[in-house]
Amino acid sequence: MAEEESLQLEVKEPAKRPKWLMVAIIAGAGVLLAAIVAGVVILLSSGDDRQGAEQVEISTPLTPGDALYVGMPRPFLFNLPGEKRSYLVQIKVQVQVRGFGDQEIAKKHIPLIEDSLLSTFSAADAKQLSTREGKEELRTQALINVQTTLQGITGKPVVERVLFTGFVMQ
Known part of the structure; x- marks a missing residue:
């Protein structure tokens, strides 16, 4: 079974x-x-x-005298003291040059240009940057400082304009 x-x-x-x-x-x-x-x-x-x-x-x-632009690899980020508080500022920058030769010179000297711009930006004050005229004044001062710096190295100003392609102030 x-x-x-x-x-x-x-x-x-x-x-x-x-x-x-x-x-x-x-x-x-x-x-x-x-x-x-x-x-x-x-x-x-x-x-x-x-x-x-x-x-x-x-x-x-492109012709040799055309306007060309060289962007700074990273935005400038810095603190500015104000009357009541500090402000965090971020500025994205491009520089305008004329021709391929100046474009190559500007690319070669990006660290020098960045240093000149950072020195200029950190010397600004928050009250100045809160107005349009103040931003234009900062842009003009940045151009003068960059041109002076490059003039000493290359023998010519190279940069024609400094452009703010982004501007944030908090």
Whole structure:
């Protein structure tokens, strides 16, 4: 009898998978396919952008005296004491030069330009920077200091204008 009991096998029906599982698998495959297609499109379109940029450069050649801009790699961030409290100031700066030669000189001397600008900015006062005229005065003083500094090194002023491309005072 013991043998008969051990020989009996139970046959179970296979478990049914829920319907949502099949939908989830199909949706996941669709998302993966969309991501692959998007990646291919981005890779192929980046080559077109370079060709478009070359066409723009060819159609509008720069002359040696054109205005070019050199951005300072990071914004200037400093504290200014005020009458009642201190202010945190952040200024993003670009300098305007004329021609490729001056652009290369300015790029070469970015640390020197940054030092001159930081010295100028830290000498300002909060009351001055709260008005438009005060900001314009600071920009003019920054230009004079940068030109004087570069004149001593390169023999010419190099920078034509100092531009504030971002100015935050809190």
